[in-house]
Amino acid sequence: MQDDSLDRRQFLRASGTLALWFVTTPAILRADDRDADVSSGQSSAAAYKVLTPAQAATFTAFASQVIPSEPGSPGAREANVTRFADNGLASHVAAQRPVFLQALAALDTEAARIVPGVREFTALPQSQQGDVMRALDASHHDLFETLRIPVLAGMFSNPSYGGNANKAGWTLIGFEDRFYWSAPFGDYDTAAQLRRHD
Amino acid sequence: MTERHLAAPSVRYATSDEVDFVIVGAGSAGGAVARELSRAGFRVIVLEQGPHLHEADFRHDEYGVFALAALTNDWRVSPNTYRARDTDTAVEKPFVQYGRVVGGGSVHFTGNYWRFHEVDFVEHTRKGAIAGADRDDWPITYAELEPYYDRAEWEIGVSGLAGASPFDPPRRRGYPVPPLPIQSTGALAERGARKLGWHAFPSPMAILSQPYKGRSPCAHCGFCETFGCEMRAKSSTLVTMIPEAQKTGHCEIRANSFVRQVEVNDAGRVTGLTYFDAKKHEHLQRAKAVVLCANGAETPRLLLMSTSARFPHGLANSSGWVGTHLMCNGGAFVGGAFEHQVNGYRGVVDTRVIHDFYELDPALGIDGGGGLDMRHDFPPISFAMFGLPPDAPTWGLEFKRMLRDWFTRTAYVLSHTTQLPQMSNAISLDPTVKDAWGLPAIRVTFREHANDLTLYHYMRDRAMELMQAAGATTQWPYPIEGGGDPGLPIVHLLGTCRMGNDPARSVVDAQHRAHDVDNLFIVDGSSFVTSGRGQPTLTIQALAFRAAEHMGRMAKAGELRAAARLRR
Numbered sequence: 001m002q003d004d005s006l007d008r009r010q011f012l013r014a015s016g017t018l019a020l021w022f023v024t025t026p027a028i029l030r031a032d033d034r035d036a037d038v039s040s041g042q043s044s045a046a047a048y049k050v051l052t053p054a055q056a057a058t059f060t061a062f063a064s065q066v067i068p069s070e071p072g073s074p075g076a077r078e079a080n081v082t083r084f085a086d087n088g089l090a091s092h093v094a095a096q097r098p099v100f101l102q103a104l105a106a107l108d109t110e111a112a113r114i115v116p117g118v119r120e121f122t123a124l125p126q127s128q129q130g131d132v133m134r135a136l137d138a139s140h141h142d143l144f145e146t147l148r149i150p151v152l153a154g155m156f157s158n159p160s161y162g163g164n165a166n167k168a169g170w171t172l173i174g175f176e177d178r179f180y181w182s183a184p185f186g187d188y189d190t191a192a193q194l195r196r197h198d
Numbered sequence: 199m200t201e202r203h204l205a206a207p208s209v210r211y212a213t214s215d216e217v218d219f220v221i222v223g224a225g226s227a228g229g230a231v232a233r234e235l236s237r238a239g240f241r242v243i244v245l246e247q248g249p250h251l252h253e254a255d256f257r258h259d260e261y262g263v264f265a266l267a268a269l270t271n272d273w274r275v276s277p278n279t280y281r282a283r284d285t286d287t288a289v290e291k292p293f294v295q296y297g298r299v300v301g302g303g304s305v306h307f308t309g310n311y312w313r314f315h316e317v318d319f320v321e322h323t324r325k326g327a328i329a330g331a332d333r334d335d336w337p338i339t340y341a342e343l344e345p346y347y348d349r350a351e352w353e354i355g356v357s358g359l360a361g362a363s364p365f366d367p368p369r370r371r372g373y374p375v376p377p378l379p380i381q382s383t384g385a386l387a388e389r390g391a392r393k394l395g396w397h398a399f400p401s402p403m404a405i406l407s408q409p410y411k412g413r414s415p416c417a418h419c420g421f422c423e424t425f426g427c428e429m430r431a432k433s434s435t436l437v438t439m440i441p442e443a444q445k446t447g448h449c450e451i452r453a454n455s456f457v458r459q460v461e462v463n464d465a466g467r468v469t470g471l472t473y474f475d476a477k478k479h480e481h482l483q484r485a486k487a488v489v490l491c492a493n494g495a496e497t498p499r500l501l502l503m504s505t506s507a508r509f510p511h512g513l514a515n516s517s518g519w520v521g522t523h524l525m526c527n528g529g530a531f532v533g534g535a536f537e538h539q540v541n542g543y544r545g546v547v548d549t550r551v552i553h554d555f556y557e558l559d560p561a562l563g564i565d566g567g568g569g570l571d572m573r574h575d576f577p578p579i580s581f582a583m584f585g586l587p588p589d590a591p592t593w594g595l596e597f598k599r600m601l602r603d604w605f606t607r608t609a610y611v612l613s614h615t616t617q618l619p620q621m622s623n624a625i626s627l628d629p630t631v632k633d634a635w636g637l638p639a640i641r642v643t644f645r646e647h648a649n650d651l652t653l654y655h656y657m658r659d660r661a662m663e664l665m666q667a668a669g670a671t672t673q674w675p676y677p678i679e680g681g682g683d684p685g686l687p688i689v690h691l692l693g694t695c696r697m698g699n700d701p702a703r704s705v706v707d708a709q710h711r712a713h714d715v716d717n718l719f720i721v722d723g724s725s726f727v728t729s730g731r732g733q734p735t736l737t738i739q740a741l742a743f744r745a746a747e748h749m750g751r752m753a754k755a756g757e758l759r760a761a762a763r764l765r766r
Contacts, residue, residue: 066593067601075598092266133593148593149583156578157261172598173605175543175578177258179428181418185545186382186606187538188389 048082049090050097054120056082058104061122063151065133067172074168076151084154084163096146103143110136208444208451213483217241218753220471220485222457222500225302226735227722227742228491229435230350233442234746236449240753243450243483244443245473247271247496248298250453251305253437256426260577263424269306271298275634279641284622286643290631293642294495295687299426300453301436302493303689303735304404308423308547308575309432310733311356311404313347313740315367316340317557318730321566328565331618331647332523336727337699337708338744340367346740354433354739355410358402365397365553375408377401377549378416382540383609384549387572390668391552398550401571404433404735405546413437418545423575458637460488460504460513460718468513468718474635487717487758489749491742494524494691494723498625499640501695514712514720517702520695521626523619524642525729526688528650529568530613530658530678533587534670540609542574548612555660556731565649566616568657568731570664572609581605587674611664613657614732618647619693644688654678690734695724709752710745717758721745 048056060082069075089097107121110132118124121132137144154163156170164170170177184190211217219235221228224246236242251269262268271294279288297303317324319336327333344367350356352374360372377400380388384398391398405422406415416431430437443449454476461469461482470484490497498521502512512520552570576585582601585608591597623645627638658675665673698704701713710725712718721742723734730737752758 067598068595070595070598073598073602130594137592152582153261153265153579156582158257158259160259161261170578173578173581173601175605179258179417179419181420181544183379184382185379185418186541188382188385188536188540189380190385 048086051082051086051089054122055101055104056086057122058107058120059085059147061129062104062107062133062147063154065126065129066148066151067155073172074166076155078165079155079163079168080165081151081154081163083165084157084161085150087162088150088153099143099146100150103140103146106136106140106143107132107147110139208449209447211241211243211450213481215241216470216484216486217243218485219243219487219489219749220245220483221489221491222471223247223302223490223492223496223722224300224435224440224451224453225297225491225493225722226304226435226739228489229301229304229439229443230353230739230742231489231491231721231746231749232449232451233439234743235750236443236446238750238754239448240750241448242443243452243485244440245455245457245471245483246300246302246451246453247456248300248453250300250451251426251436253426253428253430256428258419258421258425258428260424260579263306264579267298269297269299269424269426270295277631277633277639279628279631279639281641281643282645284624284643288628288631288641288643290639292687293644294625294640294691295689296493296495296691299436300440300451301434304432304434305426305436306424307404307434307735309404310401310548310551310571311351311358311736312402312551312733313367313369314340314730314737315365315553315556318728319343321728325565328618328647328649331620331649332703333619334696334698334703334727337697337704343737343740343744344369346744347736349743350736350739353743354404354435354438355406355413356402356404356433356736357400357407359400362399363397363551363553365556366399373402375406375410375415378403378405378407378546379418379549381542381545381549383542383572383574386536386540386609386668387550387552387570387611387664390572390664390666391550391554393667394663396552396554396664398552401546401548401551402736403546406431406433411438416546420543420545421577423547456635457492457500458503458635460490460500462504462506462508462513462715464508466508466715468715478635487719487749487753489719489721490695491720491722494694494726495625495640495642497720497722497724498694499627499638502627503637509714514695514705514714514718516714517705519703520705522621522624523693523696524623524625524644525617525619525690525692525726526644527690527692527729527732527734528615528617528646528654529732530615530654530661531676532611532658532661532665532673533585533676534609534611534665534668534673535604536607536609536669537671539606540574541606542609543577543605547575548573552664553731555657558656562656564653564656566618566653566731568613568615568653569733570611570613570657570661572611572664572668574609576608576610578605581608587672588676589674609665609668609670611661613654613661615650615653615657616731617650617729619696619728620645620647625694651678690723690729690732692723692726692729692734695720696727697725698727709748710741711748711752719745719749
């Protein structure tokens with residue numbers, strides 16, 4: 001956005017749902033409301049405001065497929081993206097609850113279709129969850145994105161919204177939130193350094 | 199974000215006071231006009247849709263500025279509709295984006311602040327007519343605007359290095375402060391340009407590299423584009439023109455005020471504005487003259503909503519050109535990954551620009567031109583969504599690995615280009631969709647000219663060359679769609695109330711006075727005749743300084759009190 005966000009406009013052609021959580025779902029939410037509504041101190045065990053335990057488990061399983069947990073490298077689960085999503089659904093993206101829940105249900109439907117006898121996405125082993133992810137992305141891309149976008153937003157947003165717990169997302173990618181940087185900013189921005197790389 | 203009020207209250211006018219000027223919009227243009235007119239002794243009110251925030255309200259909060267529309271128009275209360283052709287029915291879709299705070303877009307913009315070149319004002323004469331486009335020369339030349347470019351740069355504080363670009367137009371003096379320190383993206387652009395025989399020069403930026411007029415320099419925190427500056431280093435009108443206007447004691451900034459109609463009397467003269475306050479209570483502010491600086495979407499919308507027996511098709515619209523010829527600049531985007539740390543998230547978005555393709559070889563048969571810069575404008579969430587190549591995985595271990603390994607090693611080349619003015623590309627009033635005030639939503643009709651799409655592809659090829667020459671280990675182009683719908687909201691809102699000498703082909707004259715109404719002025723992106731090559735804000739502000747001078751002169755000469763008449 002912003003003066004030259006034309007750059008973004010050229011390639012942001014993904015589904016309309018991409019925007020639901022990010023670009024096109026503004027709300028009249030003032031900081032004081034937000035602070036009252038969203039506590040970053042909630043533990044992952046505290047009850048959710050909107051999601052049932054089963055829905056939360058389904059979303060967490062989906063999120064773990066998007067950004068998996070590894071030894072020594074937290075994923076979306078540890079970053080509390082489910083808390084972030086629940087906070088959003090309880091406040092500024094409340095209007096998206098129906099489509100969000102529809103997307104969660106579609107995961108179960110797809111799971112049942114792929115693995116007869118199974119009724120829930122969470123009942124599948126990891127590899128078969130991956131098959132369901134691929135199938136849903138192919139058949140209902142909008143619903144897939146309805147779930148994927150809040151995973152990314154929850155992973156990398158300011159922790160005050162309930163996700164990015166312990167700055168797990170920022171640590172993963174090497175982003176440091178600071179108010180001051182000085183040269184050299186990177187490996188290429190002094191003449192000597194540039195020559196070394198030439 | 200919380201709204202704080204200045205410790206020293208500025209002047210307050212009653213709605214019944216007939217002030218000299220009421221200005222709609224407190225952005226790059228409105229802030230400059232308010233400052234100039236109030237310093238000249240006029241009584242001025244600025245009505246701004248959004249709140250009056252200050253640096254303490256701004257945060258490093260990517261989610262807040264995007265999802266919560268903290269600094270920009272809120273589509274939930276102010277919906278847009280969109281269609282590609284005027285025979286289609288428009289569907290609801292966020293399409294235009296603008297700053298909706300005191301300071302307007304200058305609060306959250308990137309800060310690129312280079313001047314248009316001489317050719318931009320006379321391209322029609324130099325290059326000739328183009329089928330399907332209504333290109334004209336501007337009614338003013340670069341030379342006429344140059345003193346006001348200079349004014350803008352020195353009044354607000356711009357970083358740059360005069361003479362660094364061999365393509366720059368003539369200028370009377372250098373920049374008030376030197377360029378910002380080069381970053382790795384800029385160094386890579388220099389390396390690539392050198393290999394290709396191109397010329398990378400320090401980006402002129404409305405961000406301070408040194409203390410200036412009591413403000414601190416940039417701390418390189420990296421939160422410029424889409425964010426408000428917590429250091430007051432970004433030279434927005436919020437921290438430059440607006441406080442100087444308030445200090446005169448003649449200027450009231452009235453935030454949270456949403457104007458719905460420009461009022462006219464039976465003689466066809468403007469008498470004031472009707473607006474809603476924050477509680478949606480309606481007020482009529484009287485004024486001797488009105489200045490619209492509400493941006494290229496809201497300015498034409500307000501004119502089209504201001505119908506009367508005398509102006510049944512909207513105010514100042516006898517030409518039928520109000521809202522038409524919308525331009526938003528075009529371009530292309532490529533990404534690249536490098537072996538070592540780029541760390542583009544630190545510091546300002548870009549530090550080097552390339553203008554070798556500002557004008558193209560006529561043998562190419564492509565009209566217009568563009569610039570290139572190497573940059574990194576993806577904070578973490580945006581990077582996860584858009585920063586990787588389009589064919590990269592979007593979930594799973596490999597996705598996670600790429601996020602981890604690439605965030606600090608990627609850079610992007612943005613090409614920013616001309617876009618031709620077409621009558622059918624327009625802002626109009628949606629016949630059915632209403633906003634939260636019950637007023638017609640902004641309807642956008644937009645489809646790119648075939649020439650522009652050819653230009654985008656040409657510039658994308660140059661961007662790929664630059665990325666390769668800079669030493670990227672891998673590079674990728676982002677798609678050029680060209681179906682009209684750009685996917686993301688457009689932010690440069692230009693050309694919809696064109697300035698010109700012919701009242702049949704423009705809305706305002708060369709002094710920004712409406713052809714149809716003596717005491718109505720319009721100056722913002724809507725005044726543009728052509729789109730330049732992107733980065734329009736300095737030109738908007740230079741026009742505003744120039745227009746304010748004319749307004750002040752006319753008011754002092756009594757011309758705004760002239761006997762009521764239609765000038766045509």
